Amino acid sequence: MSRDDQLSRLNEFLAIPSISTLPAHRDDCRRAASWLMEQFRTLGCPVVQLMEGEGHPVVWAESPRIPGMPTVLCYGHYDVQPVDPLTEWVSPPFEPTVRDGNLYARGAVDDKGQVFTLLEAYRSVLDQGGMPLLNVHFIIEGEEECGGRVIFDRLRAEPERTAVDAVVVADMGYYAPGIPAVYTGLRGLCYAEIHLRTLRRDLHSGSYGGVAPNALETLVRLLADLKSRSGRINVPKLYKAVKPPSKTELKAWKSLPFDEARFLEEEVTGRALTGLKKYSVLERVWALPTFELHGIRGGFTGEGAKTVIPSQAMAKVSLRLVPNQGYEKVGKWLTRAVERLAPDYADVEVKLLHGGDPVQCDVSHPAFGVLDEAFEAVVGRRTVPARAGGSIPVVPELQLGGAPVLLTGIGLPDDGLHSPNEKVSLQQIWDGIEVFAKFFQGFAEKAGSKH
Amino acid sequence: MSRDDQLSRLNEFLAIPSISTLPAHRDDCRRAASWLMEQFRTLGCPVVQLMEGEGHPVVWAESPRIPGMPTVLCYGHYDVQPVDPLTEWVSPPFEPTVRDGNLYARGAVDDKGQVFTLLEAYRSVLDQGGMPLLNVHFIIEGEEECGGRVIFDRLRAEPERTAVDAVVVADMGYYAPGIPAVYTGLRGLCYAEIHLRTLRRDLHSGSYGGVAPNALETLVRLLADLKSRSGRINVPKLYKAVKPPSKTELKAWKSLPFDEARFLEEEVTGRALTGLKKYSVLERVWALPTFELHGIRGGFTGEGAKTVIPSQAMAKVSLRLVPNQGYEKVGKWLTRAVERLAPDYADVEVKLLHGGDPVQCDVSHPAFGVLDEAFEAVVGRRTVPARAGGSIPVVPELQLGGAPVLLTGIGLPDDGLHSPNEKVSLQQIWDGIEVFAKFFQGFAEKAGSKH
Secondary structure, three states: OOHHHHHHHHHHHHOOOOEOOOHHHHHHHHHHHHHHHHHHHHOOOOEEEEEOOOOOOEEEEEOOOOOOOOEEEEEEEOOEOOOOOHHHOOOOOOOOEEEOOEEEOOOOOOOHHHHHHHHHHHHHOOOOOOOOOOEEEEEEEOOOOOOOOHHHHHHHHOHHHHOOOEEEEEOOEOOEOOEOEEEEEEOEEEEEEEEEEOEOOOEEHHHHOOOOOOHHHHHHHHHHHHEOOOOOEOOOOOOOOOOOOOHHHHHHHHHOOOOHHHHHHHHHOEOOOOOOOOOOHHHHHHOOOEEEEEEEEOEOOOOOOOOEEOOEEEEEEEEEEOOOOOHHHHHHHHHHHHHHHOOOOOEEEEEEEEEEOOEEOOOOOHHHHHHHHHHHHHHOOOOEEEEEOOOOOOHHHHOOOOOOEEEEOOEOOOOOOOOOOOEEEHHHHHHHHHHHHHHHHHHHHHHHHHO | OOHHHHHHHHHHHHOOOOEOOOHHHHHHHHHHHHHHHHHHHHOOOOEEEEEOOOOOOEEEEEOOOOOOOOEEEEEEEOOEOOOOOHHHOOOOOOOOEEEOOEEEOOOOOOOHHHHHHHHHHHHHOOOOOOOOOOEEEEEEEOOOOOOOOHHHHHHHHOHHHHOOOEEEEEOOEOOEOOEOEEEEEEOEEEEEEEEEEOEOOOEEHHHHOOOOOOHHHHHHHHHHHHEOOOOOEOOOOOOOOOOOOOHHHHHHHHHOOOOHHHHHHHHHOEOOOOOOOOOOHHHHHHOOOEEEEEEEEOEOOOOOOOOEEOOEEEEEEEEEEOOOOOHHHHHHHHHHHHHHHOOOOOEEEEEEEEEEOOEEOOOOOHHHHHHHHHHHHHHOOOOEEEEEOOOOOOHHHHOOOOOOEEEEOOEOOOOOOOOOOOEEEHHHHHHHHHHHHHHHHHHHHHHHHHO
């Protein structure tokens, strides 16, 4: 299959606006799932299923069964993040466009492009009869970006699905251009809404300004109190629960190339880094919890000058969590901290929207050696052990069967995932297809040599 | 004309969604102006004009000229506030509905209901030939709620329009049920947007949470810094510029009935009053500046869990101003305060959207005695001198001609202006019509007796 054909198929996938968090895109999510099922059927998979639940379905596919050979389970997700602010996109988010060797579209790297590398790698290891070298299963979910529970519920109910020899999670990126990585840890996530009310009704700021408690102002003060100017999160117990990185990890991180000026200018795109200064930048991003404010609702934000004292307000916030900080526990601490900080005249409620526990991955299993050899053969370099600041909530469930979980992928640091103008490098796509194909081959050979 | 007929005509006026601040309602504003022009024509006014400018037009009408008699200029506005949150309205805001003797609709009291009392009062003093007792001019604007400049520009260009014997501004309310008021002062307004940017693009909170400056968090901290927990506004020079109320005023305010528990429960609808505790509640609302937060935009506030670090954010804020605090001067101070409080890594811009200077009115002119007699005759009580926390930006322009400006009206404290379920008491409407009719008669008689 030519690269043009491959690109046009990837573009089909990217053109489907499968934004899982927005109810209006429910049917689009289902269309993305159907598109995948059709691909798996074309690839000759005898088992292609929708795993249904309350939410967007999971696509499950199995290659033709080859007895005696190992099984690799490949994970990815077909859903994408919302696209706002839409005006900042150079080309529309669901009209994939190539510029300077990069493919721009929502989901280009997170995660449709990466799911596509798995499909094409699998295609390339099929023999003329359509039989693969080993058993490959696919589990591609549609709720990674919205915190749905379908994949969790199904993996807990059917643990045999994770009873495999290795799990490949292709939802990550290189440490830096030219430096592929495997990940020893992911941060967890505790996403919440803080709802606050001070008045039964909105008031006119002329008549009552100066004496009526403004819900938005009260919320702003509470949010300012939840995190100090220096970056310290004011949630009791939070820092005590941090399991610090091992000396080996800290040493490995120190040896990684890191250009803070480039990171600030090209990736962060700001003028200064924030956060707890006594920790290195990698430690702040990989090994410490964070508290971020995502949005604030309340009052009036339209055109013009409405002079309202808002009676209620809401903030969307999240904490990123590191090993030892289970999200349910942290959700309770956050709730208590908010209740403690709110003044007596305000009613507050913390609604926990979604969460994922932090992840640790032991990278000593031989499967990691196979992946290293694949990367070395294709891009001339073995992986470095890194961590990631982001979360893939399902990873703990994928670990349930005891198989090694290889967190890897072909993203680059400047891909802009979750941002306007998300992109993927086409060269990374072509390399990724080759790397995963070599991984399948190497994994099959290794198993064959043991027999 | 029967009250049923009057009510059905008022309902026509209220049904027009003339929200001046929303561009989508531009034509509705024009419809409200047309409706008024038709009323004035029906009342026999020989001069009915639209005063046009860049914005919503002002309706101007003049009664048939009666030489030698004084002229009263009546001010009101036909535009209304936005209606959100729409879900909190018991009946739709533009479907006027009577419940328990109150008429519920956006604009019921602010200000269409009050404009209507002026029209009906005028109708009731016409003789059988359609001639009034004195000269009455009407100036009804469409930008009171949005800070438009049309009426300002026109009154400055045509000063003869305010060269009258008295100006009645029917956009105020009773001090309390049964206690009519005239107002010796109004607070001014300085309404602004604070725009802040920390990053060139939005980021993923997983990858960059902990090190990337979050624009929303930076804005929240800046807003918290702009006003202390005790209610003190952190804008240099602001308090020094306050002209304190006179001893006479302070004494008059102390003698006004004020039930703080009722005020808190029924009007503020909260559990505690905020603001500078060393001042009385009336002083805080009438004689001190305030800083209120109206809305915050930035990041993601839709359904679900988008983990974005916003690159930019905006807050809508306003200050209420008291005598000696011109809004242009205060706008500069606010801008400087924001620039000083913003961290180096943030770009900030303060956009001044609209403003009005604070107002002082001398209530010693004989016209106030005529108004007192009218209220006494209709509701059994003379007016009390009060101030108001709100602003009517055009009042300084109405004072230009040197005529006494009578700030008065028939609103009640619990009318909920600018809030969902805004209402007006129908009894207040009927009383208001009678009061203004008696005022016209009394004013004409007083002038007649001088001749």
